Amino acid sequence: MNDTAISDALAEASASRHPVTLRAGGVFSGMHRRVIDADEIDLRSRRAIFEYEPRDLTIAVECGLTGAQMEQTLREHRQFLPLDAPDASQASVGGILASAWSGPRRHRYGRPRDLLIGSSFALSDGTLARAGGMVVKNVAGYDLSRLFVGSMGTLAVLLRANFKTLPLPESARMFLAALPAGTRERAFAQVRNLRPEPAAAWWITGYEREVDGEPGDDGRIAILLECENALLERATLDWRATLGRAGIPETRLLDAGAHASFTRMLDAPMRLPGVHALSYRSPSLPSHALALADSLAEVVDRFEMQRDLLVDIMNGDVTIRAIGDAASFNQMSGMLDDALHDRAPRARILAGGGDGHDRLDCFGLLPNALAQMRALKARFDPHGILNPGIAFFDGRHT
Amino acid sequence: MLIERLIEALGADAVKTSPEDLACYSFDAYSQGVLPSAVVLPTSAAQVSAVVKIARDLEEPLIARGSGTGLCGGATPLRAGVVLSFARMNQLLELDIENRRARVAPGLVNLQLSERIASTGYFYAPDPASQRASTIGGNIGTNAGGPHCLAYGTTVNHVLALEIVDERGECFTTAVEDLGYDLTALLVGSEGTLGIVTSAWVRLLRMPSTTGVWLAAFQSIESASEAVSAIVGAGIVPTALEMMDATIVRAVESAYAAGYPADAAAVLLVESSGEPEEVASADAAIARIARAHGATKWQAATSADQREALWRGRKGAAGAVGRIAPNYYTQDVCVPRTRLPEMLAAVDDAARKHGIVVGNVFHAGDGNLHPLLLYDKRDARQVAAVIEIGNLVLARAVELGGTISGEHGVGIEKRNGMSMVYSTEDLAAMACVRDVFDPQALLNPEKIFPSGISCREMRA
Ligand SMILES: Cc1cc2nc3c(=O)[nH]c(=O)nc-3n(C[C@H](O)[C@H](O)[C@H](O)COP(=O)(O)OP(=O)(O)OC[C@H]3O[C@@H](n4cnc5c(N)ncnc54)[C@H](O)[C@@H]3O)c2cc1C
Numbered sequence: 001m002n003d004t005a006i007s008d009a010l011a012e013a014s015a016s017r018h019p020v021t022l023r024a025g026g027v028f029s030g031m032h033r034r035v036i037d038a039d040e041i042d043l044r045s046r047r048a049i050f051e052y053e054p055r056d057l058t059i060a061v062e063c064g065l066t067g068a069q070m071e072q073t074l075r076e077h078r079q080f081l082p083l084d085a086p087d088a089s090q091a092s093v094g095g096i097l098a099s100a101w102s103g104p105r106r107h108r109y110g111r112p113r114d115l116l117i118g119s120s121f122a123l124s125d126g127t128l129a130r131a132g133g134m135v136v137k138n139v140a141g142y143d144l145s146r147l148f149v150g151s152m153g154t155l156a157v158l159l160r161a162n163f164k165t166l167p168l169p170e171s172a173r174m175f176l177a178a179l180p181a182g183t184r185e186r187a188f189a190q191v192r193n194l195r196p197e198p199a200a201a202w203w204i205t206g207y208e209r210e211v212d213g214e215p216g217d218d219g220r221i222a223i224l225l226e227c228e229n230a231l232l233e234r235a236t237l238d239w240r241a242t243l244g245r246a247g248i249p250e251t252r253l254l255d256a257g258a259h260a261s262f263t264r265m266l267d268a269p270m271r272l273p274g275v276h277a278l279s280y281r282s283p284s285l286p287s288h289a290l291a292l293a294d295s296l297a298e299v300v301d302r303f304e305m306q307r308d309l310l311v312d313i314m315n316g317d318v319t320i321r322a323i324g325d326a327a328s329f330n331q332m333s334g335m336l337d338d339a340l341h342d343r344a345p346r347a348r349i350l351a352g353g354g355d356g357h358d359r360l361d362c363f364g365l366l367p368n369a370l371a372q373m374r375a376l377k378a379r380f381d382p383h384g385i386l387n388p389g390i391a392f393f394d395g396r397h398t
Numbered sequence: 399m400l401i402e403r404l405i406e407a408l409g410a411d412a413v414k415t416s417p418e419d420l421a422c423y424s425f426d427a428y429s430q431g432v433l434p435s436a437v438v439l440p441t442s443a444a445q446v447s448a449v450v451k452i453a454r455d456l457e458e459p460l461i462a463r464g465s466g467t468g469l470c471g472g473a474t475p476l477r478a479g480v481v482l483s484f485a486r487m488n489q490l491l492e493l494d495i496e497n498r499r500a501r502v503a504p505g506l507v508n509l510q511l512s513e514r515i516a517s518t519g520y521f522y523a524p525d526p527a528s529q530r531a532s533t534i535g536g537n538i539g540t541n542a543g544g545p546h547c548l549a550y551g552t553t554v555n556h557v558l559a560l561e562i563v564d565e566r567g568e569c570f571t572t573a574v575e576d577l578g579y580d581l582t583a584l585l586v587g588s589e590g591t592l593g594i595v596t597s598a599w600v601r602l603l604r605m606p607s608t609t610g611v612w613l614a615a616f617q618s619i620e621s622a623s624e625a626v627s628a629i630v631g632a633g634i635v636p637t638a639l640e641m642m643d644a645t646i647v648r649a650v651e652s653a654y655a656a657g658y659p660a661d662a663a664a665v666l667l668v669e670s671s672g673e674p675e676e677v678a679s680a681d682a683a684i685a686r687i688a689r690a691h692g693a694t695k696w697q698a699a700t701s702a703d704q705r706e707a708l709w710r711g712r713k714g715a716a717g718a719v720g721r722i723a724p725n726y727y728t729q730d731v732c733v734p735r736t737r738l739p740e741m742l743a744a745v746d747d748a749a750r751k752h753g754i755v756v757g758n759v760f761h762a763g764d765g766n767l768h769p770l771l772l773y774d775k776r777d778a779r780q781v782a783a784v785i786e787i788g789n790l791v792l793a794r795a796v797e798l799g800g801t802i803s804g805e806h807g808v809g810i811e812k813r814n815g816m817s818m819v820y821s822t823e824d825l826a827a828m829a830c831v832r833d834v835f836d837p838q839a840l841l842n843p844e845k846i847f848p849s850g851i852s853c854r855e856m857r858a
Contacts, residue, residue: 055630055735113583130824133801135799136735137543137547138804139803139807140801142592142832143586148579149580195607197604228676230679231673316497373579379834
């Protein structure tokens with residue numbers, strides 16, 4: 001569907017008060033509720049690159065473009081955009097923005113929203129409009145592009161997104177290490193203080209099939225170094241020495257495999273072995289992340305489910321996956337959900353839950369500015385036709 | 399009535415009403431407005447809230463004000479109203495180095511934050527050239543940029559959470575991590591028209607291990623701007639890449655003796671930071687490009703003092719220009735970086751045609767230009783010429799795919815320019831947001847929007 005067709009479809013939907021739902025990669029569909037009874041606007045074929053002037057370090061793309069296509073296009077010009085989406089071959093730019101996805105490199109390069117410099121969009125009545133532009137600094141008027149970030153397609157249909165791009169670091173090297181008993185806290189602190197700063201770093205237990213590294217008594221860490229060639233070997237020596245001081249005698253390095261290894265780390269949170277499993281992610285301050293991870297692990301253990309944990313050392317996110325058995329999972333998932341939210345009120349479901357998904361609290365703690373968000377929703381989508389029921393704006397969720 | 403109620407809520411000491419006091423709050427660095435009805439100096443969000451409720455009752459506009467260094471009339475009262483000065487809400491409220499963040503009151507002066515935390519090895523990145531005077535609340539109001547925003551991004555990239563008093567006097571909070579719409583980003587840069595910032599959590603960055611500062615001199619401004627496009631085009635993003643033309647260089651040299659070559663037609667100030675290897679390779683690569691574009695000089699600052707001196711010249715450029723012209727007007731536009739040479743040529747052309755001296759000092763790496771138009775406001779011909787050139791510059795920036803403001807904001811100055819970049823539909827969508835947050839239009843009214851734009855009702 002082109003812009004005009006989308007605009008017409010929305011105008012009609014609005015006039016007839018008939019809900020529409022936006023179909024993109026589906027990667028983030030576990031992060032919200034299902035839409036009931038709505039016509040579908042399929043955005044998957046909208047994958048054009050509108051404008052890309054590598055020498056300006058900016059790009060404008062249609063929102064159906066996948067993260068992988070974006071990466072490939074930019075890589076040809078030695079540039080990148082740290083969208084850091086899971087399942088990048090499916091995840092669309094629109095989906096990444098609408099779900100406010102942010103990855104493990106955000107402390108270093110910013111979130112996708114930080115690099116977003118403009119957009120065009122269709123409002124619920126079909127009006128086509130745009131905000132921002134193709135310049136890296138712009139304070140002409142309100143930042144509507146970023147307002148739509150996290151909107152789950154409930155405020156407008158994002159058609160096109162403009163980003164500033166970044167020069168691709170010359171080298172990438174993944175450091176993997178098993179943690180001997182009693183080294184975890186020290187390792188965590190040392191990793192946060194490494195120079196040069198890691199591009200991404202995780203502490204992991206479980207996820208043995210999904211991500212690299214040998215498990216140690218205290219779990220394992222994976223750290224991504226991205227830098228210039230000239231710095232690579234000196235940084236490696238320094239990092240190894242620092243990790244050595246934290247009690248980690250050995251680190252395995254991946255060079256050719258660094259990118260693939262990083263991709264597996266990004267994908268892991270969305271991977272579920274079958275339907276009797278749930279994956280959550282909770283934001284947290286880095287200083288609290290390990291304690292939160294332990295606390296959530298304890299909850300899952302209480303339910304006698306298998307668990308995997310991934311802690312984003314630089315940003316504090318805690319991801320936990322609980323895997324139950326067919327006999328009891330559906331019965332227990334509601335209680336597990338409550339118990340996890342007791343400990344991590346802001347935890348969100350990333351994936352899983354099977355048929356019971358919509359009975360679970362997939363959003364966690366609602367924002368303090370809920371009233372403002374509802375008022376915006378009411379103004380931008382007065383008939384509630386955009387993705388009804390998907391989010392928490394329609395009052396179903398309290 | 400207004401004054402009595404304000405005094406009752408805040409105490410007499412926090413309410414200014416004498417004409418001399420009011421006069422001090424009737425302008426910003428761009429424009430002179432009218433005298434406000436009162437100026438209040440709240441000390442807490444609760445007091446801000448009380449003031450908002452009183453003003454709302456009496457339908458008085460509310461104008462949030464930082465230091466008044468704004469360059470678009472953002473903090474200027476247009477029809478009386480209550481000015482909220484945050485001079486007494488200027489504390490560093492919490493410092494959380496472990497999580498690299500700080501909570502600040504809106505009146506905290508930008509530079510003071512970095513100075514106060516310098517011993518921790520962290521700093522606050524957005525650094526408008528006005529950072530000695532401008533406040534973080536004002537910076538949030540305008541989404542301020544600065545020389546180092548090339549590598550670090552502008553204020554919106556460094557605000558993690560906000561506490562806001564809304565137009566009804568109620569407090570709410572937003573955070574980037576929050577579920578739902580990104581209200582934090584919406585509020586940053588909204589120029590006090592959507593809510594009043596009463597505190598903010600901001601990101602702190604770790605100081606780099608090494609910083610190099612270089613000066614490159616060129617014989618023409620075209621070759622300097624081509625060098626800038628080539629540096630960025632080669633995928634090199636230094637921490638700062640600032641340009642000054644001959645007018646500015648001479649003004650700065652006579653004011654501060656910063657060490658700039660007085661005969662240069664243009665000077666680039668380049669900063670790169672990171673690990674020593676990264677800084678060394680930036681040095682080599684940028685020097686090569688600069689020379690290939692005709693740089694006559696590539697000089698490294700070899701000591702902290704020299705670095706400081708080179709930066710002092712850049713940051714004091716506006717002050718230095720104040721010494722060579724009775725008045726000057728600062729324009730602010732941003733273009734795609736490959737269009738810099740064309741944009742500069744257009745500025746030069748317009749100034750020449752109208753017989754006005756122009757000085758360019760700007761954030762070249764971002765494509766963000768600041769032509770300073772030198773004039774004498776007692777001469778009506780010069781005033782008219784400056785206005786004309788300002789408009790030509792806006793129009794050309796838009797033609798080149800750019801925007802009418804890179805960092806100073808819209809305020810009063812560029813309300814009409816908004817229609818040059820946005821359609822009525824685009825502006826109506828913005829007006830709908832405004833309507834949601836401030837239905838009575840009491841928060842900094844008559845700013846940002848051109849007249850005749852309103853939130854039209856949805857079609858269906
Ligand atoms: C010499 C000079 C150099 C400059 N260099 C730069 C530069 O490099 N980069 C740049 O971006 N700007 C620059 N500026 C412009 C100006 O300094 C910035 O716009 C700055 O952010 C204004 O801060 P302030 O505290 O003076 O705010 P003010 O001018 O008082 O207010 C600015 C806007 O913010 C709003 N506001 C203030 N406080 C609040 C609050 N608590 N809540 C909500 N809204 C609020 C006001 O209503 C107004 O709309 C420069 C100005 C000068 C004079």
